[in-house]
Amino acid sequence: MTAPDVLKPDFASRRRHFIFTDEHEQLRESIRRFVIKELQPHAEEWELSTFPDWVFERLGELGFLGLDKPERYGGQGGDYYASLVLAEEMVHADCGGLAMGVAVQTDMAMPPILAFGTEQQKQEWLVPAIRGTAILCLGITEPDAGSDVAGIRTRAVRDGDEYVIHGSKTFITNGHRAHAIVLVTKTDPDAGYEGFTLFLVPMDAPGVIREKRLEKLGMHASDTALLAFHDVRVPESAVLGSVGKGFYQIMWELQGERLIGAAGAVAAAQRVFDRTLQYARERTAFGRPIGRFQVIRHKFAEMATKIETARQMVYTTAWRFHDGAYPVREIAIAKLYAARIACEVADECLQIHGGNGYTKEYGIERSWRDLRLNRIGAGTDEIMLDLIGRSYGL
Numbered sequence: 001m002t003a004p005d006v007l008k009p010d011f012a013s014r015r016r017h018f019i020f021t022d023e024h025e026q027l028r029e030s031i032r033r034f035v036i037k038e039l040q041p042h043a044e045e046w047e048l049s050t051f052p053d054w055v056f057e058r059l060g061e062l063g064f065l066g067l068d069k070p071e072r073y074g075g076q077g078g079d080y081y082a083s084l085v086l087a088e089e090m091v092h093a094d095c096g097g098l099a100m101g102v103a104v105q106t107d108m109a110m111p112p113i114l115a116f117g118t119e120q121q122k123q124e125w126l127v128p129a130i131r132g133t134a135i136l137c138l139g140i141t142e143p144d145a146g147s148d149v150a151g152i153r154t155r156a157v158r159d160g161d162e163y164v165i166h167g168s169k170t171f172i173t174n175g176h177r178a179h180a181i182v183l184v185t186k187t188d189p190d191a192g193y194e195g196f197t198l199f200l201v202p203m204d205a206p207g208v209i210r211e212k213r214l215e216k217l218g219m220h221a222s223d224t225a226l227l228a229f230h231d232v233r234v235p236e237s238a239v240l241g242s243v244g245k246g247f248y249q250i251m252w253e254l255q256g257e258r259l260i261g262a263a264g265a266v267a268a269a270q271r272v273f274d275r276t277l278q279y280a281r282e283r284t285a286f287g288r289p290i291g292r293f294q295v296i297r298h299k300f301a302e303m304a305t306k307i308e309t310a311r312q313m314v315y316t317t318a319w320r321f322h323d324g325a326y327p328v329r330e331i332a333i334a335k336l337y338a339a340r341i342a343c344e345v346a347d348e349c350l351q352i353h354g355g356n357g358y359t360k361e362y363g364i365e366r367s368w369r370d371l372r373l374n375r376i377g378a379g380t381d382e383i384m385l386d387l388i389g390r391s392y393g394l
């Protein structure tokens, strides 16, 4: 590159971040092509019906459900960044509920099985989950305990060679369609943080009841279940990981969940931004495109600054995570910030669309509704703030 080239701004230059290689970019291209061709056309329809199970099978067939999972379980053997690419590209479906249902499978339910499961559990559930023939869900939240994970009441009581599980879980994504659940229980209520145990429970086990399909503000394409467990008997082999270590295991799981959620939120914010930019160039008022009003131009500048800041935070944290660090504070910061700015961006984009933003036709209102979940799911803003504050010994 010659000096004059360097001195001339080139706003259209490639903006690939250093964590991504050419292979990641090729993967990005192929996921995006697939999403736009095969998923995006159904976005409206799936708002009403939830997305169909064949999506998992198709994603599995294409290898997208096991991008960062070992080849011996049918995965692609890629790194963590490949999973990030999937989360980012899924936003092109313009269907938040779909992206969430897939992320629950790949980045929430699968990681604990891979990290803590026995070989038998991996063969039985991880392999078909990567193939897309088994659907998974993750059960942490209960009607009386969400933020306060330690306050859950679902009990697993040992009875000979078995455990008997009793309790309920709510807001469970994929809960209606899932074949198995990674379930957080208490095995010893008097043992504090040492009293939790994870189980891998088939959803067709007697006593598992899919009580209710919950209606929501957004994420309509996903199914969200209230589940009951009435004396569900499972063998000892259903324990996932170690008895008494479930709290630490699920806190570990939440780190990956928050980071992938943050990556998805930033990508979704970028998508709404891009669509709105197009709109601001085309829509005219008072004889000029609305994007030419300084007020609107500055809105884009503010949004771009927030998105770019959040993206850098997500990538740097992902880089540390990928390198084997456990950056809990930085993940909370990235999750908090990404969720907040995604909601701010969606709101501003809706405003820039004027009345059209308020209608269903332009899809902006859907992004606005879908993105709102980011400030609640996987730990609320308030819980992120508390975690960050406490990490300084306060």
Ligand SMILES: Cc1cc2nc3c(=O)[nH]c(=O)nc-3n(C[C@H](O)[C@H](O)[C@H](O)COP(=O)(O)OP(=O)(O)OC[C@H]3O[C@@H](n4cnc5c(N)ncnc54)[C@H](O)[C@@H]3O)c2cc1C
Pocket: 104, 137, 138, 139, 140, 141, 145, 146, 147, 148, 170, 171, 172, 173, 174, 216, 219, 224, 373, 376, 377, 378, 379, 380, 381, 382, 383, 386
């Ligand atoms: C669409 C959807 C999908 C979901 N999917 C799943 C899933 O698949 N699996 C799963 O297990 N869960 C899932 N969740 C649950 C989600 O993670 C919880 O809703 C979230 O953790 C908050 O818990 P809560 O709803 O019980 O709120 P609460 O804990 O009751 O909190 C209510 C309010 O009090 C505030 N608050 C609570 N404690 C504190 C504190 N110590 N300091 C300050 N403020 C506090 C919260 O920030 C919040 O504003 C899902 C939720 C939704 C809505």
